Amino acid sequence: MSKINASVRDLRKLETLAQIHDAARQLALADGLSSVKIEDIASKANISRRTFFNYFPSKEDAVLGLQSPTLPNGAVERFENSNDDIITRTVRLVVEVTRTTTVANSTAKGRRKLRKHFPELIERFEFRTKSVEKIIQPIVEDCLSRDGVKSPAQEAVVILSLSAAIFKLAYRIDHEIKDESVTKSIKTFKDTLKKRL
């Protein structure tokens, strides 16, 4: 398949994801989460029930617009070739991978509204955070191993959990997690911890 055809297909996939999420969110907010059936979501989004499952594993994920995290093209290379220190690089990787977990038309504001309406869905976000860390952990660990670190697994846990805390502060500064908020959050942590450790 040519590259152009592939990217047309990718764009269509993104559109369909957005349509399904929109339908699921609207129906859940209108009728309540437990009343909404996958059939209703599929029919509102003009797809079949079977097609639904090519896009989302569950009704809940469709309502939230959540996808399984993936590694964007070039993310590992950027992580490995950057001149930044490992904490900065890990935070950037957390941001990149977390961005792959939300469909195009899902906004931070929209997700906050859904969390508030359906607190029972918060565990999906918990799971998302854990899935992101699971993808990144071996990448950080490999990098530390190659650098000859003695306990790479343990150091990776520390670096990853600090990076997650930095990510969380960036989210508090600005819910869309713009690059400058990430930079600011990294600086805040570094300045304080350098002084305190």
Added chain:
Amino acid sequence: MSKINASVRDLRKLETLAQIHDAARQLALADGLSSVKIEDIASKANISRRTFFNYFPSKEDAVLGLQSPTLPNGAVERFENSNDDIITRTVRLVVEVTRTTTVANSTAKGRRKLRKHFPELIERFEFRTKSVEKIIQPIVEDCLSRDGVKSPAQEAVVILSLSAAIFKLAYRIDHEIKDESVTKSIKTFKDTLKKRL
């Protein structure tokens, strides 16, 4: 009231809490969370429905054995008078306050089982973590203010979120969060971050 009477009353209160939690947990695991009524829990624990609400705000909290966090006697003094650095002191305070959120007969193993059975309850733990941080935040901030720190609120956020990450690692080492696991987790973080920051 004499001190002895007060502590007899405290002990009775702890026993009643444990009884209610036991009854709620057993009923929820046997019949499912949504089928259990507060009346059933109260009757199994030999108390009235009205008394139930003196002990737990909701069915869910009774099932989990979760209490609102409080500051144990002397905890603030220990935090303020310790010779440890502020990160170590904050982690110890997080441990002390988190311990007040579980009733006596709730074990880490039991809570893991409940989380697995009732994933919709995970948001209660999320809420618990946030409540613990809300109690501790002003104590850390005050301490930094008195030390003449320029942005005490911001530094408190950093110290608290690092402390929460250290607490989480201690929990991974040992689910009952023994003191030596806390000490080990603090050391792991410090050693790695001193090198990396």
